[in-house]
Amino acid sequence: MSVLPEVLAANETYAAGFGDLGSLALPPARHFAILTCMDARLDPAKYAGLSEGDAHVIRNAGGRASDDAIRSLVISYKLLGTAEFFVVHHTECGMEFFTDDVMRGLLASSLETAALGEDGFHDVGTGPGSTEGAYVDWLTIADADQAVVDDVTRIRNHPLxxxxxxxYGYVYDVKSGRLVEVEAATSIGAAQ
Amino acid sequence: MSVLPEVLAANETYAAGFGDLGSLALPPARHFAILTCMDARLDPAKYAGLSEGDAHVIRNAGGRASDDAIRSLVISYKLLGTAEFFVVHHTECGMEFFTDDVMRGLLASSLETAALGEDGFHDVGTGPGSTEGAYVDWLTIADADQAVVDDVTRIRNHPLxxxxxxxYGYVYDVKSGRLVEVEAATSIGAAQ
Structure with a gap:
């Protein structure tokens, strides 16, 4: 059954209590941006205390500093005045549970959802698959703290x-809801 | 003054009331993903009725179906079982207020925040700038509904x-909080 009716019903409720949120300005009122993971357990507005209008939120698989995340961050500061960036990854990220080779193999096998067993993902589909996955860098994560350092470093060193x-570099702990600083990452940002 | 102390204080409050959220599973409980804009006025958890653990949320400047958004959507369905995708752009999107040429000119002029006047963005910085902006497709939006159609079409036709x-294709109205369907976009998804 589709989630569409539930989503639209929830939206009706939200819109009915919208109040004066319709008068918010386009630029983020608190002048910062968060780059974080798409993970369903993360609600950046809740974990960072954001109200509507406060901050830009950029999310992708892993919260990685991809070219597209950097496109968004540059638009954020250059056109809309943000002046601080947070990179927030999290514990138990799905991006730690596979590699490019695994993902490419799974996609070549079928375009159906794989099963996650004790020893990783297994394809349970019946095909057809696609070899297009071989041309994608999936930006998987081998070491959680290092990935934050890498992403902060990439943003910090980007010519734009x-x-x-x-x-700032942080890891969100999905067991406690706490933001834990990755000091080696934040210090890259602070050193310049 | 940095927002960091405020963000960390808000996070302490959230973590203190975390309750049993620490037991949430990695795969999204409601099996869907939303691709939407980073705009500060949008809170997808609120406008779509999401609790922690429900759905993947992917955000970038414009909510565009960039290569990186598609990377995230493919990981979402292939490894973590989502079965429906929403593309949600919004009214008064900043991506409608500039072009690649404008952005490239602004960045070449300086890396400071531009000012938005009646006739668009003006650089007020003193340089130095960077010509790196010329190598980025900024994924600006000329027509709001058409951009939703384009992004849904790209996702629908992607080999992975x-x-x-x-x-589903929607535009969020920042004046009312309502999701308005872009029928021409959703029908692309439904037709296959």
Whole structure:
């Protein structure tokens, strides 16, 4: 059964209590942006205390500093005035549970959802698959803290990101809801 | 003044009331994913009625079906079992207020935040800038509904996205909080 009716009903309720949120300005009122993972357990508005209008939120698989995330961050500061960036990955991220080779093999086998067993993902589909997965860098994560350091480093060193923007590196603990600083990442942002 | 202390204080409050959220499973409980804009006024958990653990949320500048958004959607369905996708753009999107040429000119001029006047963005920085912006497709939006159609079409036709996944196209109205269907987009998803 589709989730569509539930989503639209929830939206009706939200819109009915919208109040004066319709008068919010386009630029983020609190002048910052968060890059974080798409993971369903993460609600950045809740874990970082955001109200509508406060901050840009950029999310992808892993919360990685992909070219597209950097496109978004550059638009965020250059056109809309954000002045601080957060990179927030999290514990138990799905991106730690596979590699490019695994993903490419699974997609070549079928385009149906794989099963996750004790020893990783297994394809249970009947095909057809696609070899297009071989041309994608899936941006998997081998070491959680290092991935935050890598992403903060990439943003910090990007030629379109000015040195004056602090870039903070954190890991969100899905068991406790707490943001834990990756000091080696934040210090990259602070050093410049 | 940095927002960091405020964000960490809000996170302490959230974590203190975390309750049994720490037992949530990795795969989204409601088996769907939303691709939407990073715009600060949008809170997808609120506008679509999501609790922690429910759905993947992918966000970038414009809510565009970039290569990175598709990477995330493919991981979402292939490894974590989502079975429906929403593309949700919004009214008054910043991506409608500039072009690649404008952005490239602004970045070449300086890496400081531009000012938005009646006739568009103006650079007020003193440089130096960077010509790196010329190598980025900024994925600007000329027509709001058409951009939803384009993004749904790209996802629908991508070789790594199976035909069985419905792809719904919506525009969120920032004045009312309502999701308005872009019928021409949703029908692309439904037709296959």
């Amino acid at each position: 990101v000015p040195a004056g923007i602090p870039v | 996205v199976p035909a069985g996944i419905p792809v």
